[in-house]
Amino acid sequence: MAKPIQCSVIIATLDRAASLRVVLRCLANQSRPPAEVVIAVVGTGNPFGGEVITSCPFPVRILRCPEKSSALQRNQAASVATGDVLAFLDDDIEFGDDLFACILKRFEQMPEEKLGAVSPHIANANGPVPGRLTRWYYTLQAGYSDPDFGGRLFGPGINCFPIHRERGPELIPVEWLPATCLFMRTALFDRHRFPQFSGYSFAEDVHLTARAAREAPLFFLREPTILHHSLPSEFKTDRAALTAGKLHNMAVVAREAMALRGWSLWWRWQLHRLFLLTILLIRRPTGWTENCRGIWRAQP
Numbered sequence: 001m002a003k004p005i006q007c008s009v010i011i012a013t014l015d016r017a018a019s020l021r022v023v024l025r026c027l028a029n030q031s032r033p034p035a036e037v038v039i040a041v042v043g044t045g046n047p048f049g050g051e052v053i054t055s056c057p058f059p060v061r062i063l064r065c066p067e068k069s070s071a072l073q074r075n076q077a078a079s080v081a082t083g084d085v086l087a088f089l090d091d092d093i094e095f096g097d098d099l100f101a102c103i104l105k106r107f108e109q110m111p112e113e114k115l116g117a118v119s120p121h122i123a124n125a126n127g128p129v130p131g132r133l134t135r136w137y138y139t140l141q142a143g144y145s146d147p148d149f150g151g152r153l154f155g156p157g158i159n160c161f162p163i164h165r166e167r168g169p170e171l172i173p174v175e176w177l178p179a180t181c182l183f184m185r186t187a188l189f190d191r192h193r194f195p196q197f198s199g200y201s202f203a204e205d206v207h208l209t210a211r212a213a214r215e216a217p218l219f220f221l222r223e224p225t226i227l228h229h230s231l232p233s234e235f236k237t238d239r240a241a242l243t244a245g246k247l248h249n250m251a252v253v254a255r256e257a258m259a260l261r262g263w264s265l266w267w268r269w270q271l272h273r274l275f276l277l278t279i280l281l282i283r284r285p286t287g288w289t290e291n292c293r294g295i296w297r298a299q300p
Helices: 017-028 050-054 070-078 099-109 132-142 186-190 204-212 239-256 262-283 288-297
Strands: 007-012 036-042 060-065 085-089 093-095 117-122 171-174 181-185 218-228
Touching: 007 017, 007 070, 017 036, 017 093, 036 070, 060 070, 070 186, 070 204, 085 099, 085 186, 099 117, 099 181, 099 218, 132 262, 181 186, 181 204, 186 204, 204 239, 239 262, 239 288, 262 288
Parallel strands: 007 036, 007 085, 036 060, 117 218
Antiparallel strands: 085 181, 093 218, 117 181, 171 218
């Protein structure tokens, strides 16, 4: 009988003690708990209190990191992890008691050439099917048509969540996965790792998983589901800087993970800036002027 897969949990956190406690409570309640949890923090303070660690039914290690960067923090934590599978979790998610049992069973049943990484269904990220105009725009950017572009990565680093349907497949093959809740074989991760993004590190998960997808298949699972609360952070207070950083990182993903360069990247990236500006001018959501300033000053 094959040895059961051991899973190490990696959490990069920054000043979110309350939500981090929720994640640890969800982990402690797992019917199949992880072998260890490595929490990458910046600074010298205690992120949640010693009593939380002692109440966990698994070892919890606090790793001090010199730079505020979810990508770099995750890389540092992964370098000391010992599991066969790494579970990268955001510090603001919630999930049921059988999440790890369901997902780790998949890894035990399928070899790497059939499954390299998976993410569960993020229940509150299952957006609507793109409308006619958006599908036309996506087709222009991608160079091919698709009913909803779910799970696709195309153009200047545009990525779309899959549409989870009640009677749809249990495993949805995709071209990228989010680090919100990402389970990846350790050997596969070690060959790629997160890019050297700083700060908010937007799309570092797209960069990683798009490269990993060249070697092993990626899947979203229809079940089980999780919730992502997407809490505020210091990186989200400056809307203009956040928007500019997102567009810049999209261009990096397109160049380094999708091998898109020169004129092919330039016109797609510039067109996407124009598309976003047009949407903002039409809809004018809260903070739209700051977002416009970020789009204007963005550099590829």
